[in-house]
Amino acid sequence: MKRLISFLFVVVNCTITLYSQKRAPQPIGISGDWTIQQDFSDEFDRNINKNKWSTNIDNWPAWSSDSRKVWIKNKRLQMSIDWEKHKKNGKQLYFKSGILTSKKKIKYGYFEVKMKGVPRFPGASPAFWLYSRVRNSGQNVKYIEIDCPELQSKQRDNDIISWNAVHINKNDVRMPIRQETGDGVGPSFDPSKKFHVYGCLWTKDKIEFYMDGKRIGRTVQNKFHKYAMNLIVSLGLREPYYFYDRNGIRQPVPTPKRPSKFPMISEVEYVRVWKKASKKNSNQEDLDSDTFDLYSDQNERLLILNFREVSDKNKASIIISDIQGKVIYNKESISNRNLEISTSNIKSGIYIVTIENGNKTYTRKVIVK
Template identity: 35%
Template structure:
């Protein structure tokens, strides 16, 4: 029995050490794994000291904690059909979100994800975003930073195709809000600045079929996206300098919702239970700090 316990604890130790020692896929350099934003999802329950999955709904995004769980070494985030009302408005789907309790700005962010079965209508995503009153004094005009490491299965309309994007169109976009010369807050998004904010990769595979690696390196000067260790896009880092939360979500997309009045609203005539429930699956999330080039301490700011 003692020998069995010894072997058991040795396996745990080796697994833990190997997870800490592993390096980002596809990029060189010397990296340090940041535990506050990394998770192998091997436990029986969400690590609530590290992650928040009980966020209040945002508009049509009806987050509920029962749509996020861990099983067999994976994180599962579900979307399900369920008619419900909030503040006198009718909604039709409930989904899940996992958001880090701490925030960070620069580093290498990697997750191994399998998309959901339902297409079109849902978007599994891995992203970083700022919220609250956090500001960077070196960039006083920036009020919001969002880096979409991956948004898959969006099925958005593409001018170049004169139609909807296919399932293998992988989006890697940027969003920000800045103050103009008059102090008025303005959005800068892929629609306004496609040269800076709109990026995509046409995959030779279907993201619903298997796990793939989605990653981005964020430095003070540049944002670079990687898929399966291959660089697929890059952009100058003009506005993305605020502390951001590491986030995984399932969200509704057209035809189940539409953009209206600066937000998203359900489209009741397109509501359907077909294809629900469905879920995205995440093998792990790992975040590293580069320690061999620039001084980029990981922020530990909390909510």
């Protein structure tokens, strides 16, 4: 059986290349061989996929999220923000807005959005970003975020686009690495006038920011941004409708009536996420036979993973995805040396197996009959 699987790997490589060239979109302005990740990508050509996205995330102290303010129209994701006086946890608030959050988390890849800003400035910011609340990291960090980017978020100039890599330590000290374009720095334009493509390359060594296919900024400081994160598209409230208190917490500014040009709507044409398929540039290595074995059982009903060694410090994980990037199996914190995965509920086809063991990542392609 091991011989059969090894032979099929060569065939699969050809199949995936043909599929990618024919159907799968590639990042704008980024070279290389990329595999689209369907669990984090959307062309918004139908109703919101509730298996993929959540619209009821609400943890903002100065306003509220509302799932009714997210919809799809004319093959575009639309989000609104409006004045709506209400109370949350006994606190008087004045605005509600839309948000779209991935249900799954992802670590590393290229993240791209085509979106347009809002007509009123200042007061609201369309954004494309990643975040995670880190638990038991051992790295003095409790929260991480990558903004790629935030539009119209700075009250001093409508054209400023913010690109940030942020982490908050265990003492709640916010430590951002900020970059901005607009206001005379780099490309300058009104983001509300037309759609632009914004992107972020996130690897274990660096974070790079892109606009319309051109790199406009980067940071090599990636010490804390090494944990899986949720992907978010949002339309958030901005100054002058909140202020920061002495603890750095946003607080609502009393707003007794609806301001002019509210409600506002932001639009997104697509969200696309890829992982690098090329081994040389993806921080992935060829299968090391001294590390583990991966093979099918005699009846071809089980995929069997046997580790030579599993470190208690760096427990292993395995992800199985189809050739479109949709995750169909995910198991983390594997501490046992042996793992059996039933293939009885997996449709026949080609699958990519990604295994992390310690600080190394391996990929292998298999066929389920």
